[in-house]
Structure formats: C-alpha cells, structure tokens
Amino acid sequence: MEKIELLAPAGDLTRLKIAFKYGADAVYLGGEQFSLRANAKNFSLEEIKEAVDYAHSIDKKVYVAVNIIFHNQNLDGLEDYLQKLADIKVDAVIASDIVVVQKINELNLPLEIHISTQASNLNYESVKFWQGLNAKRVVLARECHKDDIKKIKDETGVDIECFIHGAMCSSISGKCVLSNYVTKRDSNRGGCAQICRWNFGYEDDKPDFSIMPKDLNMVNHIKEMIDVGVNSFKIEGRMRSIYYIATMVLVYRRIIDKTLDNTITSSELNYYLNILNRCANRDSVAQFFQKLPTNKEQYYADRDEASNQDFLGLVIDYDKENKLIKLEQRNYFKLGDVVEVFGPKTETFTLQINKIYNEDKEEIDVARHPKMICYIPCDIFVRQDDMIRIKVFDKNDFV
Amino acid sequence: MVCQLVQEKMKNNQVLLLIDNDDLINKAKKVGINTFLFPVQGYSVGFKKAYEITDIKEEAFLYINRNLTNEDIDNLKIIMTKLPTNIKGIVFEDLGLINVLKDTNLIKIYDSRHLNCSYLSVNAMLDFVDSVILSTDITESEMKIIIEKASKKISLYTFGLNRIMYSRRTLLTNYAKEYNLDKKEEKDVLEKVTNQKFKVVENEYGTVFYPEKFYNGLRLFNLDAAYYMVNLAFLPSGDQDKLLNNFKNSNYIVDGISSLTSSYFLDEETYYKLPPKEEK
Numbered sequence: 161m162e163k164i165e166l167l168a169p170a171g172d173l174t175r176l177k178i179a180f181k182y183g184a185d186a187v188y189l190g191g192e193q194f195s196l197r198a199n200a201k202n203f204s205l206e207e208i209k210e211a212v213d214y215a216h217s218i219d220k221k222v223y224v225a226v227n228i229i230f231h232n233q234n235l236d237g238l239e240d241y242l243q244k245l246a247d248i249k250v251d252a253v254i255a256s257d258i259v260v261v262q263k264i265n266e267l268n269l270p271l272e273i274h275i276s277t278q279a280s281n282l283n284y285e286s287v288k289f290w291q292g293l294n295a296k297r298v299v300l301a302r303e304c305h306k307d308d309i310k311k312i313k314d315e316t317g318v319d320i321e322c323f324i325h326g327a328m329c330s331s332i333s334g335k336c337v338l339s340n341y342v343t344k345r346d347s348n349r350g351g352c353a354q355i356c357r358w359n360f361g362y363e364d365d366k367p368d369f370s371i372m373p374k375d376l377n378m379v380n381h382i383k384e385m386i387d388v389g390v391n392s393f394k395i396e397g398r399m400r401s402i403y404y405i406a407t408m409v410l411v412y413r414r415i416i417d418k419t420l421d422n423t424i425t426s427s428e429l430n431y432y433l434n435i436l437n438r439c440a441n442r443d444s445v446a447q448f449f450q451k452l453p454t455n456k457e458q459y460y461a462d463r464d465e466a467s468n469q470d471f472l473g474l475v476i477d478y479d480k481e482n483k484l485i486k487l488e489q490r491n492y493f494k495l496g497d498v499v500e501v502f503g504p505k506t507e508t509f510t511l512q513i514n515k516i517y518n519e520d521k522e523e524i525d526v527a528r529h530p531k532m533i534c535y536i537p538c539d540i541f542v543r544q545d546d547m548i549r550i551k552v553f554d555k556n557d558f559v
Numbered sequence: 560m561v562c563q564l565v566q567e568k569m570k571n572n573q574v575l576l577l578i579d580n581d582d583l584i585n586k587a588k589k590v591g592i593n594t595f596l597f598p599v600q601g602y603s604v605g606f607k608k609a610y611e612i613t614d615i616k617e618e619a620f621l622y623i624n625r626n627l628t629n630e631d632i633d634n635l636k637i638i639m640t641k642l643p644t645n646i647k648g649i650v651f652e653d654l655g656l657i658n659v660l661k662d663t664n665l666i667k668i669y670d671s672r673h674l675n676c677s678y679l680s681v682n683a684m685l686d687f688v689d690s691v692i693l694s695t696d697i698t699e700s701e702m703k704i705i706i707e708k709a710s711k712k713i714s715l716y717t718f719g720l721n722r723i724m725y726s727r728r729t730l731l732t733n734y735a736k737e738y739n740l741d742k743k744e745e746k747d748v749l750e751k752v753t754n755q756k757f758k759v760v761e762n763e764y765g766t767v768f769y770p771e772k773f774y775n776g777l778r779l780f781n782l783d784a785a786y787y788m789v790n791l792a793f794l795p796s797g798d799q800d801k802l803l804n805n806f807k808n809s810n811y812i813v814d815g816i817s818s819l820t821s822s823y824f825l826d827e828e829t830y831y832k833l834p835p836k837e838e839k
Contacts, residue, residue, distance in 0.1 A: 229673065229680075232704050234831065235679060258680050258683040261683075263679075279654075279674075281654075282653075283627050283628055283653070286653060287655075305628075308628055330728065332626055334673065335672070335724065336725070346829035349829070350831070358751070359751055360750055361750075361751055366738070366740065369746075371730050454733055454736065455734070457728075458733055
C-alpha cells in the first residue's frame with residue numbers, strides 16, 4: 161500500500177509545530193507572495209526556511225501554496241520566488257496557474273508540483289494534462305464522487321490529495337468571482353470575501369435564498385478514501401486556532417492509523433465525530449463523496465454558529481515532583497470544573513479542578529485572564545503542548 | 560468606426576454568436592452573422608436551452624462550459640469521432656478535453672474564464688489550443704499586453720452576462736426543497752448588503768450566478784483577435800434586435816441598451832492585496 165499522508169494547515173510557525181506534534185505528516189502554508197490568503201499574516205521566506213528546516217529535522221514535509229491566478233503585473237518576482245523556495249528545499253509547490261508549473265519546468269527547479277484544488281480537476285484526462293507538465297500530485301476538486309476518484313487513480317496513478325475536513329466553497333473552487341463583483345476584491349488572488357456566506361433576498365414573502373454549504377467532514381469515510389486511492393488527507397484552515405488544528409489532526413491521525421491496522425470501530429468513529437463537531441462549531445457532512453449534495457448539506461435560516469470556549473489552556477510544563485500542570489490559560493475556568501486533558505502522546509483523561517494556583521503559586525478560585533500562567537494539580541503525567549478542554553461528553557458514552 | 564470593424568469580423572466569420580434560442584439564428588443571419596456557438600445538451604451550464612449536436616444545422620462551434628466527470632470524458636471521446644462536418648470548432652473550459660481533442664481537426668478554443676489572466680499563462684495554454692478566450696476579470700490594458708505578447712491570436716468575450724459563480728450544487732432546487740416551494744430554474748436574487756441583483760440559473764449539472772448587467776466589451780472589437788464571442792442569452796428579444804441592428808447599421812453599437820450594460824473590470828482593476836485602511 162502507498163504511504164498515507166495526513167496534511168494539515170499551518171498559519172504560522174506555532175501552528176506548524178502543533179500540527180506536526182499532533183501527528184501531521186506534512187503541512188501546507190502560504191508565503192507573503194502569491195498565496196490565496198493575501199490579507200492574512202503569511203510566512204516570510206526566512207520563516208519558510210525555519211519551517212522547512214524544522215520539518216526536515218523530524219522527517220516531515222512542507223508544501224508552499226503559490227496558488228493565485230497571476231495577472232501580468234503579478235509576474236514580477238515569480239521566478240526569483242520559486243528559485244528561493246527551491247533553495248530553501250520546500251517539498252512541493254501548490255499551484256493553480258499554469259504559469260507556475262511552466263516556470264518550475266523551465267528553470268528546472270527541484271520542486272515537486274502539486275496542482276491545487278483551485279484548478280477544478282474532476283476527471284482523469286485533466287489530471288493527465290497536468291501530469292504531462294510534470295505534476296506529481298493533484299488536489300482533486302471537492303466535487304469528486306468516490307467513483308471518480310477511483311477511476312482517476314486507476315487511469316493516471318497520480319498522487320491524489322483530497323480534503324477531509326473544513327469549510328467548503330459553494331462554487332467549484334476557482335470558478336467564483338462573486339467577491340470581485342460585490343467588493344472588488346479578487347477571489348482568485350486571495351481576496352475572497354466569502355459572499356457565499358451572505359444572504360440573498362428571494363421574494364418579499366419568502367425566506368432568504370442561501371447558498372452556504374455546511375463544512376466537509378470525512379470521519380466516516382477514511383477507509384473508503386484509502387481504498388479508492390487517496391494518498392494525502394488534507395485538513396482545511398490556514399487561519400484556524402492551535403486548538404482546532406490540534407484536535408483535527410489528532411482525531412484524523414488516530415482514525416487513519418486505526419483504519420490502517422484494522423482496529424477502528426464504528427462507536428469510536430462516532431466518538432471522534434462528536435469531538436470534531438464540538439470543536440468546529442459548524443455542522444459538517446461528507447458532501448460530494450457519496451452523492452450530489454441536497455438541501456441537507458447546506459445551511460439555511462437559523463443556523464447556529466456560536467463559537468464555544470471549550471479550549472481552556474495549553475500545557476507549558478509538568479512538575480513531576482509536585483504533580484502540577486503549568487498552564488497558559490485560553491478560556492475562563494474555575495474550581496470544580498470537570499475538564500479533559502489530551503495530547504498526541506497522552507491518552508485523553510478526565511480531571512476535576514480542585515485547586516488553581518496563580519503564577520506566584522497563590523491559590524485562586526478562577527483563571528479568568530487570557531494567557532495567564534497558572535498551575536493545577538494532576539496526578540497523571542502530561543506533556544508540553546498537551547491541551548485542556550472543558551468536558552462535555554465522555555468517551556465511555558460512545559465506546 | 561467600431562461598426563465597420565464588426566462588419567469586417569462578421570464577414571470573416573470571426574464573430575461567434577452564442578445561440579440559446581432558434582429565433583436568434585435567423586435574426587443573426589439577417590445582419591450578416593454566420594458563425595454560431597451552441598451550448599451542447601448535457602455538457603453546458605447557465606443557459607435556458609442547449610442543443611443536441613444532431614439538431615445543429617448551421618456552421619457552428621460547440622460550447623462545452625462545464626466541469627466534466629470521467630463519464631463525460633468517455634462519452635465525449637465517442638461523440639468527437641462522430642461529429643458532423645458543419646461543426647468547425649469547440650469552445651471548452653475543462654482541460655480534460657485537450658487530450659480528447661488533440662487528434663481532431665476542430666478549431667480548439669480554450670475558454671479560460673477566470674483562470675488565465677497573464678500573458679505567460681495564456682501563452683502556456685496556447686501551446687495546446689488554437690486560441691484562448693481571455694478572462695473578463697482583467698482590464699483592457701492588461702488584455703492589450705497579452706495580445707501583444709501572445710504566441711497566437713487570442714479570442715475575446717465582447718458582450719453578454721459574465722458567469723461569475725458556478726456551483727455543482729443544484730442551489731435553486733435545494734432551496735425549493737428546503738422550504739417546500741415550487742422549483743425554479745431561473746431566478747433573480749438580491750444580495751442584501753450591497754443591493755446587487757444576481758441572476759441564478761440552474762440545470763441538472765449545476766447552478767450559475769450572473770451579475771445584473773451585461774458585460775459590454777464591444778469596444779474590444781478594436782483589438783486584434785481570432786474570434787469575438789457575443790452572448791445575447793437573457794437579453795430581452797427587443798434588445799437583442801436593437802443590438803443586432805446596431806451591428807448592421809452605423810449607429811453606436813449599444814444604442815438603446817446601454818443602461819443594461821457595464822464595462823465592469825475593463826477600466827478598473829480588482830484589488831489583489833487590500834490597501835491600508837486610510838488609502839481605501
């Protein structure tokens with residue numbers, strides 16, 4: 161069997177390290193130039209180098225998105241940028257514009273070419289087109305049915321990357337310029353204003369017209385995805401928090417590993433599904449993998465997207481002698497709260513907070529200040545970068 | 560001046576008029592347009608009517624503007640071997656068709672839609688096709704640079720509604736189902752923040768959004784191109800007549816319908832990176 165890769169988003173170096181620590185095999189990120197998150201804080205070349213050096217030191221990979229659609233005036237600096245990415249030894253470039261592919265070939269750069277989902281590949285002949293231009297991998301359009309994925313794999317043998325979790329466009333990716341018309345921000349150069357999340361009037365006496373899809377969630381289909389030939393399982397969300405990244409990566413890592421060694425159970429999948437649903441605070445479904453989505457795969461009126469405050473803190477250290485967790489607070493918690501501790505090497509366990517100490521080791525009743533350092537007693541050994549969340553359900557309810 | 564140019568292009572069969580109703584063919588012939596672009600039944604989105612290839616009797620180009628599945632590709636491989644001789648070319652959007660068409664004598668025009676916006680991208684595509692229809696997301700100045708640097712003659716979209724969103728979802732059907740309403744295949748909706756209207760058109764292959772106004776790039780007839788696409792779909796019949804008569808006569812080309820049109824981004828570039836707040 162080909163190697164299965166779990167691919168996570170990295171919005172910055174902190175999230176990159178969390179993604180790797182929680183089990184990602186590779187991350188994708190955007191540089192300050194030519195990336196589809198044009199107005200986000202992206203990686204400088206120095207930061208990309210640091211990311212790549214770090215990733216390679218732990219045998220992991222970094223892919224850089226160079227995925228805008230170039231206008232004439234954006235071409236300046238492209239060659240130089242690609243050359244620098246090659247010098248930095250990034251593992252692959254994710255491209256949607258043929259000019260990027262052509263430049264990598266023309267300059268004979270040692271950069272693996274991955275074709276972005278923005279290029280809307282749904283069939284084996286379009287994949288062959290890109291293979292003819294030395295593309296090693298294609299990120300298929302999110303509209304692909306499982307039978308399409310299988311046939312593409314069978315006909316081309318290409319490395320197939322598919323999204324498994326996160327936000328969806330209503331449009332086929334790359335085929336939408338609603339932003340251009342509503343806000344003058346160019347969708348295909350990173351300016352998407354997510355117009356598909358806005359409401360549209362239909363008729364005076366009718367509910368608003370909505371085109372907003374629910375998120376993608378492939379928890380229940382990982383085995384099928386492996387069986388049809390998907391090589392890389394991609395989580396969406398370069399702008400997401402460390403808590404979201406850690407939770408998503410850890411859950412999918414465990415599902416993939418247990419699927420590969422045939423130990424996954426449906427009750428476990430149900431448990432993982434609940435964890436992801438709680439973390440993401442949006443409904444998520446399998447979308448196009450099994451069938452054409454209906455109204456059930458979209459949001460209409462009265463959707464509930466309230467964010468939760470489940471993420472209570474990040475473990476900074478553990479004092480073995482005094483059995484104290486040193487914690488950086490992320491959300492309010494108080495004495496008596498029942499929480500869960502989880503981490504890449506820490507089996508999730510329940511903890512009741514019986515004492516809280518501030519940074520000066522004075523007892524306090526609540527941890528109310530964002531990023532305050534505090535200590536809580538815990539008999540079980542925990543590790544740096546483990547996380548603590550409010551407990552809302554128990555694994556035993558599922559397994 | 561522009562009209563003379565249009566007439567010259569019509570005479571040279573360089574004007575590709577998209578046909579979405581049978582009446583339009585006769586009306587167009589009367590003003591001297593003889594090359595037609597037919598959306599193909601089962602392989603196009605965004606039109607009220609598409610045509611079976613066997614029903615097309617005119618000298619024609621086929622328009623295949625949707626994303627294709629493996630099954631579509633396999634079917635089109637068979638269809639392409641049986642094309643009647645009146646089919647001269649094909650305008651398509653899915654890159655998978657490049658391999659399918661490579662051994663045919665058809666004129667191959669890639670409709671880049673929103674993708675090929677630079678001269679290097681266009682030239683890269685021109686290695687595989689006879690022409691590329693430039694994106695309507697770029698300015699006229701950008702188009703001129705591309706034309707100057709292109710390795711072959713490009714083609715231009717000169718009039719019509721711009722398809723600005725294409726979803727594989729059946730969004731009108733889904734909405735009707737959610738609220739137990741009668742299903743519509745075409746509907747105008749209003750974006751509530753900016754009060755912009757959009758036309759939503761659905762068929763079984765997906766849903767398309769168009770902006771309210773027709774793209775008026777008729778001045779692009781001044782530029783040197785292989786083909787000039789004109790799309791009168793959804794333009795009221797009387798206004799179609801006005802525009803076609805303007806093609807024939809010497810009046811200004813959008814006389815009488817200018818309020819329905821916009822040049823959109825021909826003169827105004829979209830934002831790549833947002834300027835700092837004080838400069839907005």
